[in-house]
Amino acid sequence: MQELGEKKSYISWPVIAMIGFVTIICFDDILYPLQNQGLSVVFTWIFMVFFFVIPYELSVAHLGSVFNGHQEGGLASWARHSLNSDAAGYWTAWMYWAACLPYIVDVANSTIVSYSWLILGDASLSSRMSSFWFGVWTFVIILVFILLENIIKKSLEVMATIGGWAMFGMTILFVVMTGWTLLNGGKIATQPFNLKAFIPDFSLSYFSTTGLLMFAVCGAELVAPYLKRMKNPNRDFRKAMYLIAFMTAFLTVFGTFSLSIFFDANNLPHDLKMNGSYYAFQLLGERMGMGNVLMYIFAIVQAIYMMAQLAVFLDSTSWVLAADTAERFMPKWMRKRNKNDRPIHSYVLTTGLTLFLLLLSGTLPDINAVFNWLLNLNGIVFPFKNCWLFLAFIAVRVKQDKFPSVFVFIKRRKLAIAVGTWCMLFSFICAVMSFLPQDLAFGTKAWNHQLFLNFLSVGVLFGAGAIMPIMSWFEKRKKESA
Known part of the structure; x- marks a missing residue:
């Protein structure tokens, strides 16, 4: 059986861009910050695009060019080699x-929400399904996709390409049609x-x-394991990053402007994070005399897009743990691959910890609270992960003679290090601040409960990484004594 790197078929840079795009941002991602910050989020988006998104995307392009796609571990490999530390590689991976x-x-x-809109045609899922069954069906979907990852070949590229372009097309359609409604007597x-x-108001x-905005625009490094399947990654990977940066900027800024036309940013629905995108296309369709047609079209696109995201995340994250990780930190059974060359036990571990999160979410009162808590949790963990990326970027610039790159983000080394340091510190501050619950009144019983869940879940997710080196040590001792 051929190894992944020996395949003769290549992935083009537009497909890489779409794989990256579906992991980064979608129409929903502009709704979450709108509910949190109101119309002032436009200022925040513009600030993020110029002072974080562009440096982030181009730092990823620089690191991808340095390591040329030869390391399956992606960001973990970048950290391991740039910092010359197996421990750094392991903890980055974990x-x-x-x-x-x-x-x-x-x-x-x-x-599940997208299919509920397709079937029910409204936002009544919360009243029809308990948080328990919501968790059960969520777990079933994750299991089904894990099985599909190991059966259907090429599904990742096809779903990512269709989902990415369809979602970007729906966003453009929403912006254009919003302009049309204003020109034809629509009110803001x-x-x-x-x-x-x-x-x-700061x-x-x-x-x-x-931190939730940072989460919304991050994820480009997830495509790193696929660089070795590009024909010319040094030349083409940065093209993918430029395209992702452009699409992200368009979606966030113009999408937010368009949403403020249909929603009163000062009085938003309480379930906007879960159902807001469907409300938006429903309102647009009503203004254009099309009824719910646009809402149903978006629900189909959203379902494909979300399934593509699930496929990308389940596949790419499993390779991070299984590939290019120091043997003394990861037990042999965790690096085992099945007959399809898939890191099967990475999938098992993913299943176990997602079940843990679902059990925690079961302590929340309803589906909307579950949805919001899991979403807000991303605003903590993703910025922490970003710190490793920028630390790796700083390291390769400090030792740039040792790590030459065809594509160079900021030729002046001191300026590049300063930009990397700024992005790393900004990521860390956003992560720490995001521990504070966002959708509840300060000091209430519900606020304290979610604060506890935030610390517990992050502590378990990151802290469980200390178990693997211990298991690897016992495995080695057993082998030596045999």
């Missing part, structure tokens, strides 16, 4: 993998709609929700 688990559960949740729902409304709540 935290990177663990950070993706809440989102895997969240994507499975969103898949958000009032006042002036310069003052776009200025943030409160504690504002800073505690910025």
Whole structure:
């Protein structure tokens, strides 16, 4: 059987861009911050695009060019070799993998929501299904996709390409049609709609929700394991990063403007994070005299897009743990592969910890609370993971003679190190601030409960990584004594 790197078929850079795009942002991602920050989120998005998104994407492109796609472990390999530390490689791999688990559960949740809109045609899922059964069906979907990953070949590229372009197309359609409704007598729902409304108040709540914006625009490094399947990764990978950066900027800024036309940003529905995108296309369809047609089209696109995200995350994160990880940190059974060359026990571990998150979410009162908590949890774990990426970037720039790159992000070394340091510190601050619950009143019983869940879940997800080196040590001792 041929190894992954020996395959003669290549993935083109537009497909790589779509695989990256479906892991980064979708129409839903502009709704979450709108509920948290109101119209002032436009200011935050513009700030994020220029001072984080572009440096982030191009740092990924630089690291991808340095290591040329030869390391299956992606970010873990970058950290391991740039920092010259097996321990750094292992902990990067573990935290990177663990950070993706809440989102895997969240994507499975969103898949259920998309099908509920297709079947029911409204937002009545919360009244029809308990949080227990919501968790059960979420777990079933994750299991089904894990099985499909090991059976159907090429499903990843096909679903990512279709889902990515379809979602971007729906966003453009929404923006264009919003403009059309304004030109034909439509009114702006958000009032006042002036310069003052776009200025943030920079409160504690504002800073505690910025991590969710960072989460919304991160994930490009997930495509790193696929670089070795590109014909010319040094030349083409940066093209994919440029395309992702452009699509992200368009979606966030213009999408938010368009949403403020249909929703009053000062009085948003309480379930906007779960159902807001369907409400948006429902309202657009009503204004255009099309009824629910646009909503149903979006629900189909959303279902495909979410399934593509689930496929990408389950596949790419499993390789992070199984590939290029120091043997003394990871037991042999965790690196075992099945007949399809898949790291089967990585999938088993993914299943176990996602079940743990679902059990924790079962302590929350309803589906909307479950959805919001799992979503907000991403605003903690993803920024922590970003710290490793920028640490690796700083390391390769400090030792750039040892790590030459065809593509260089910022030629002046000191400036590049300063930009990398800024992005790393910004990521860390956003992660710490995001521990504060976002959708509840400060100090209430529900707020304290979610704060406890945040610390417990992050502690288990990251802390469980300490178990693997201990198991590896016992495995080695057993082998030596045999």
